[in-house]
Amino acid sequence: MATTYIHFTEEQKDQARCTDLRSFLLRQGEKVERSGSEYKWNHGGAKITIRGNLWFNQYNPEGGDAIAFAREFYGLDFPEAVKFLLEQQGVVILPQKDVPAKEKKPFALPKKNEDMRRVYAYLLKARFLDREVVNAFVRAGLLYEDAEYHNAVFCGSR
Structure with a gap:
């Protein structure tokens, strides 16, 4: 069934x-x-x-x-x-209401910050990554700091 x-x-x-x-x-x-x-x-x-x-x-x-x-x-x-x-037992089961599907926003990367001081400080001092590794990701365009929340943004490449 x-x-x-x-x-x-x-x-x-x-x-x-x-x-x-x-x-x-x-x-x-x-x-x-x-x-x-x-x-x-x-x-x-x-x-x-x-x-x-x-x-x-x-x-x-x-x-x-x-x-x-x-x-x-x-x-x-x-x-x-x-x-x-x-x-x-006399319990009434109500059918579930169909929830309209929300329109998905197209994915967009966050805006870049002007500098990367906070990301460097976090990755070097808190996560103990080597400066050369972080620099390599930045030079390759795979890492930046977002402007709004100052998060580290790791980007994939195609």
Whole structure:
């Protein structure tokens, strides 16, 4: 099944994960039998043990929470399972609003500063680069100081 993206909050995922499986199955019209402190659900010859929001398959050692239950026995993927379990609890899932794509500005290098004192000071004294290495980058046009924030701007070459 192809699904569209649905954003769930952590609280919604936890709420779906903590769904009481006995109540859930009874709402689905399934027969659930009490067995001590647990419940048993017969599904296609398999005995499924249910305790709160957890289940365990006695014949095929696997189990999990309510989301794993919906995925295993209802053939749903994760978002569908969460949505299904929440809807069974009366939670309304609102569709996400389409956010209009922002127009991307073309990339432009920042304006060059008149001198490079701050970049030299930073690269030599704080980053301990050799002066000759910094000079080589400057001469090749691969390094300059931007005018607004005085950042070191490293440029690629084509």
